[in-house]
Amino acid sequence: MTFSIVASMGDALGVAVASKFLAVGSVVPAARVGVGAVATQALAKVSYKDDALALLADGVAPEEVVARLTGDDDGHEQRQLGLVTPTGQASYTGPACMDWAGGLTGRDATGGYAIQGNILAGPQVVQEMERAWLEAAHLPFPSRLVHAMLAGDRAGGDRRGRQSAALYAVQAGTGYDASGVLADLRVDDHPEAPQELARLLDLNELYFGGPTNVLPLEGGLLEEVTERLARLGRTQPDVHDALADWAGAENYETRLTSEGIDSRVLQALREATAA
Template identity: 60%
Template sequence: MTFSIVARDGEAFGVAVASKFPFVGAVVPEVRLGLGAVATQALAKVGYKATALDALSGGGDAGDAVAACTEPDDERDDRQLGVVGVASQATWTGSRCLPWAGGIARPETRDGVVTGGYAIQGNILVGPEVVESMERAWLASAGRPFADRLLAALLAGDDAGGDSRGRQGAALYAVSPGAGYDRSGVLADIRIDDHPQAPRELARLVGLNALLFGAPEEVQPLEGPLGTEVGQRLAALGFTGDPLVVALEAWASRENYESRLSPNGIDARVLAALREATSDAAEP
């Protein structure tokens, strides 16, 4: 009833999942910074998440983690599991999972060097093309931000038909050193619990998450024509100050963009948000 990707890219680990099942984000994914990521699905056993991560923490690889979960479990043939560790990946599909069900697990290399790995799996899917499309999208997105890569794979699976019963829940949970609201490592923790277009709604919130919690990027100095434009747009919203950065900081704080403030100018995403907010109010 679910399709997911569990992946590592460098030091980032994460899971993206979608299903015709509400609250899928509370059941399927678990990620531990510096260690690995897990997805438990089909007749999901939530306890698999801790068992798999503990196996990785104890020095086992992803295959050992799968074995630690499934070997003592009499209902393993009804379950599905994906695990990615620091240097390994594995997927499990029980023989009684409802068709179509299956998965793949492979390392990812760039220029002959292993840079990550992924496990992609699903059950009650329209066919194997869902998993195949997800793998192609993951590989084609190399070099993009990690959360965007996970999302690209999930959306590709959805576009290929996804869960044969439809859409309802989706989630993306990812960690990376120094990422997130207080730079403690949570890159994204987003759940769509009951929505008719859950993967697309997830995509919208992944973009918002990046805007609110991402580090500054493509910073341009507040000088010349750009400085004039930013000053006019901020004034149209009721924010003025000298130097201009005072007004920018006041507006950005109101909109919760503090993570993207830079002493060197204005972040590209903040600039885009400012332009959108003043599309009618100011035309420099």
């Protein structure tokens, strides 16, 4: 009922998943900073997530974790499981999972991946996800996960259709208030759930990403920003104070910098003051 990619990239760990199933993000993905990431699916056993992360935290290798969890489970023939740590990966598909079902694992210079799915249009789904993952090492980690998920969707995805999708990614010292959560996004019920997840990820980057393309506040741009902020009632003598006042109210504070104005914040300011 589901296709997912569980992956690492440096010390980042995460899962992207899509399914013809309500609120797949409530069931499939889990990850813990410095430990690993897990996807439990098919006839999903939710307890696999906590059990797998506990074993991984104790230093048990992914393949051994799979063996222990499935070996003690009478329903293992209908389970599917993907595991990744910073140093290893494993994917398991029980022989009674509904066709097409299977998975792929591998590593490149950036980290490892486990890709798996069931009730898929065919093996091309996981194959295209692997290809997309490997070709996108230049992307930020959450974007790379979603890029791979979208490739699986384009290749046919869940053969029953689309309903939900989710992304959960962690990395030490990142995320809102340095929580370690890079992205925690869910689309619980939507006819184009994978594409909607990609849209939410773009917003997540806007609101929680750091400054990227920073433009110096000088000359004509300084005059423009000052004038646009004044239209919004921000008339502090120092333009940086005025910008911080407005950006904080709009939840753009992670993109503030003393070196100028982030280009996405500038775009948002222009949209907010468009005549």
